[in-house]
Amino acid sequence: MKKQHVLNCQFSSWYNQFKEITIKSRIIDLPQEFLDYLHADGLVLPDSCDETFDRHDLEGDSDDEVVWDDDTRVAKAPSFPQFEAQIKSSIVKLGGKVFPKLNWSSPKDAAWIIHDNTLRCTCPRDVYLLLKSSDFVTHDLTQPFDQCDDHTEGDQLTIQYQLVLREWHSVHxxxxxxxxxxxxxxxxxxxxxxxxxxxxxxxxxxxxxxxxxxxxxxxxxxxxxxxxxxxxxxxxxxxxxxxxxxxxxxxxxxxxxxxxxxxxxxxxxxxxxxxxxxxxxxxxVQPAPYHTSGVPQDFIHLASGEDPYKLVDFLKLKIQQQNDEDDNTSD
Ligand SMILES: Nc1ncnc2c1ncn2[C@@H]1O[C@H](COP(=O)(O)OP(=O)(O)O)[C@@H](O)[C@H]1O
Ligand SMILES: [Mg+2]
The missing domain is CATH 3.30.470 (D-amino Acid Aminotransferase; Chain A, domain 1)
Structure with missing residues (x-):
């Protein structure tokens, strides 16, 4: 297999040509800051996704990417206002619910982290959480050409990475x-x-x-x-x-x-x-896939406290979901 074969399968390489027979989608270029955020360890969601969270209890984790504010010791979450505005407007244009993926892969190994175990996203926070938790997304980012006989180190640096948002369909x-x-x-x-x-x-x-x-x-x-x-x-x-x-x-x-x-x-x-x-x-019938990919790794991180931010965000998310459900049932 050659690099060109992989490039021809990138979403943006084929979408326009096959638009009328596939699911309506929008493509957003990833800004460098967001790429850096995806590459960084840990899972701190951008500020806009939630209220600021005091992380006093999380001292001692020195080698992650979180920047500490000298005075307050509050972790600075990343922020991508322009990119986030593009995601929000795409979600609206696609009917309020979207399926996310990068150039090739969707974060299907990370579905467990979202409310209903699907990849359905209704806000940028859902998208970030899925992309940050997926090994398939990491593969797109770090070694998209690993099976190509003409690939050389650093080839992926020439790729324009993109977020693809597709109109959500309940696919049987x-x-x-x-x-x-x-x-x-x-x-x-x-x-x-x-x-x-x-x-x-x-x-x-x-x-x-x-x-x-x-x-x-x-x-x-x-x-x-x-x-x-x-x-x-x-x-x-x-x-x-x-x-x-x-x-x-x-x-x-x-x-x-x-x-x-x-x-x-x-x-x-x-x-x-x-x-x-x-x-x-x-x-x-065979065992369901992905039982051996994203789920155990993430649970190991959660359970061991090795990635405290992931645990904190996961708990916040669960509390938020619980509150949403309570609101819905009290309607
Ligand atoms: N727009 C969508 N809405 C809901 N589910 C989708 C949508 N697109 C794909 N899916 C589901 O996600 C699965 C993976 O989608 P796909 O685009 O093929 O990702 P990947 O290339 O990562 O396998 C599909 O088999 C389908 O069940
Ligand atoms: Mg595919």
Whole structure:
């Protein structure tokens, strides 16, 4: 895989071209201060996200990025007023609820930190918290080209990092599929969330595969610049397929119900219709993903107090959520 393949899958590289068949989105360039904030250890939310918080009890944590005010010993939270205003206005323009991601990845390993275990954001604070808590986001920031045979150290410094906010949709996970294209041929399709069994997939299998093939030939093939790539779709109903994302054809992308060796065989020897894999019974259900990525790490930080700011912000967030819920139930 080459760097150019990864670059072609960046959200901003394909969005304009495929606008009419994908979810409405807005792209905001990340200012350097915000990039520095994402790279820094610890999780202090910007001031505007909450009232100032007195951190007298947190002395002794000398090697993190928080700047202490000499007189008051209050941690100075970062502030990005212009960037924050852009996020707020994008959220409004996208209907009040958004799904966030960076150039390639969403913080799906960090969903546990938000109210309802989803990536639904309604304010900049939600966005910051998710981005700061995700290993996938860190991967985008630090080693987006790690699987490329032409990459050299520091290549990521040339990237214009961006925050992508997408209109929020309650996506039914059983209606999402991952599609593998090799030498411009759709060779394989599988269930995107293979930790679950959906009986209707077997019943509708012929229609699903025929809708995806039509979508590929009419809307994707010839318009995407590469010969090998992976795209994700949402088949909302019969005859209605939407594009969700493009991903590089290689180990950085989860091959889900296939393995990369079998996908790399000569595509001329495969049959005309793609191989379609889905979970065929309750017995085929696998453990849910991300149990071994973001969640334990963050819980370890919370539990050990190794990252006291994360703990403080997490507790504040939980109190805020509790208050919001109390307000809602008393309505
Ligand atoms: N606009 C959206 N609203 C709600 N959920 C979404 C939206 N876009 C994507 N998702 C959900 O998040 C998952 C990951 O989205 P995707 O953009 O493919 O991120 P990644 O590239 O990090 O996997 C999708 O499988 C889908 O279930
Ligand atoms: Mg993706």
């Amino acid at each position: 996970p059983g209606l999402e599929f991952r599609c593998f294209v090799k030498n411009k041929k759709l060779i394989a399709v599988c269930q995107r969330h293979h930790a679950s069994y959906y009986a209707f997939i077997h019943t509708d299998r012929d229609d699903i595969i025929s809708d995806i093939q039509t979508f590929y030939w009419q809307r994707i093939n010839e318009r995407f610049p590469d010969s090998n790539y992976v795209f994700d779709v949402y088949r909302k109903k019969k005859g209605k397929v939407y594009l969700v994302d493009f991903n590089p054809f290689g180990a950085v992308t989860d091959s889900l119900m296939f393995d990369w060796e079998e996908l790399s065989i000569d595509s001329n020897t495969t049959s005309e219709s793609p191989i379609f894999r889905y979970v065929e019974s309750e017995m085929g």
